[in-house]
Amino acid sequence: MSKSRKHGVFAVSGDVVVLPTKQYEDVRDAITVAAALETVFKQMQIVGHRQRTIESYEYIFNQFMTVNRLQYVEDISVESIYHYLDVLEVSPRTKLIRLKSIKAVLSKFYNNSWIKDRIWAIIHIKVDKEVKEGAKESDIDKLLHLIDQTTFIGFRDAAAIKLMYKTGIRISTLGELRERHIDFDNLFLKLDGLALKNHKFLKLPIDEEVAAILKVLIKLNDGVRNHFGTGNHNVFITQNGLAMNTNKSSNCASSKQLNKYAKRYGLKNINAHAIRRAYAESLLEKGASVALISKALGHSDLAVTTQYLDLDIEEVANNLRGIF
Known part of the structure; x- marks a missing residue:
């Protein structure tokens, strides 16, 4: 039979295992996903993100949490992301959109030092290029x-x-x-x-x-x-x-x-x-450069514009060569 350290009401049994200091600090410092999201969305509002964008992130990440029954940020893993994508009954293109939203939020967790590694960086979804035509x-x-x-x-x-x-x-x-x-x-x-x-x-x-x-x-x-x-x-x-x-x-x-x-x-x-797209194609037909069309559309990258116009890579390269 174990001996008590003290007698009376405040006696502690020798069978009780006291948590090491480091383990206690980990429990104390663990942040819930809900608390992390609240902070991240406030940060997004401060720097000017649209409420519509924030609501979209919130919906998708809450769905991710529910599917995996996540409570703490430290519980998020590569496996939980793959599991979420696996149970979604949507097209690969929609899965890609959901994955991008998950990655965007996790990147902000990383920037706040709640996650040590960019575990999501290895996850990619390949989708066939979808050629969309402009309206006639x-x-x-x-x-x-x-x-x-x-x-x-x-x-x-x-x-x-x-x-x-x-x-x-x-x-x-x-x-x-x-x-x-x-x-x-x-x-x-x-x-x-x-x-x-x-x-x-x-x-x-x-x-x-x-x-x-x-x-x-x-x-x-x-x-x-x-x-x-x-x-x-x-x-x-x-x-x-x-x-x-x-x-x-x-x-x-x-x-x-x-x-x-x-x-x-x-x-x-x-x-x-x-x-x-019809607007963009009409500009191209009238002789506007891809760079000019990109500016008019408000694109941040020329690659987005070339994909938007469904321009062949070789066609773009040859046209550029003709300028010099």
């Missing part, structure tokens, strides 16, 4: 002709399609577009960092037709906002006078409108990305 100008013209522009929704959607095709702006930028971004005197869109994905300033020309359409739309917006008592300066608003960028489904709602029109009128390649 004839289909865009047909769509604009068929949309009922005597209604507010119809006119708004037609204005959005026309603006995207003439400037190549993303559908997300439509939701962020404000009246102050339009220079009607000099016929330019002056887009600041808050309106663009890459947070850089971009200046794009518009023609008089687009300017006239936007002026009519803004006037219609004033009437809608006055009727519902809403206050904003967004160029594209809902039929209830609300900004279309107030929730994470706003882009989806705009995309659904395009999908609805495509099905209704039998148009196969009408969507926001196809219209943006």
Whole structure:
């Protein structure tokens, strides 16, 4: 029978094993994934990440945590990432998107010294290159002709399609577009960092037709906002006078409108990305350089633009050689 170190209420049995100091410190310092995410998302907000981006990371990483029943950051392993990817019943391309989000968050864990090694760097998903074509100008013209522009929704959607095709702006930028971004005197869109994905300033020309359409739309917006008592300066608003960028489904709602029109009128390649690609392809056909098109699209890398235009690597190299 073991002897006690002390007698009475505070006696400690000799059978009790006292944790070594180092092990105790590890337990004390362990950080939960939930606490780490809260800190990371605050950091992202401070440096200017969009709320939509943060919400996307949050959704995917919480799904990753749930699948693996993770509680502490130190529990994250290569095996847990592979397990998450394995149970996902989605396409390889979607898995790649999810993996990129997981890696982005883990990189921030690493930067905060909560993870010692970049364990995720060895994980890669290969997907076949998906060649996406731009919308045909004839289909865009047909769509604009068929949309009922005597209604507010119809006119708004037609204005959005026309603006995207003439400037190549993303559908997300439509939701962020404000009246102050339009220079009607000099016929330019002056887009600041808050309106663009890459947070850089971009200046794009518009023609008089687009300017006239936007002026009519803004006037219609004033009437809608006055009727519902809403206050904003967004160029594209809902039929209830609300900004279309107030929730994470706003882009989806705009995309659904395009999908609805495509099905209704039998148009196969009408969507926001196809219209943006059509703009890029039209610039290329008119002789614009890849570098110029890249700037107009707001791409941070020429490689993205060449892939966007589906340019052959040899074609790019030969064209570059011709310059020298």
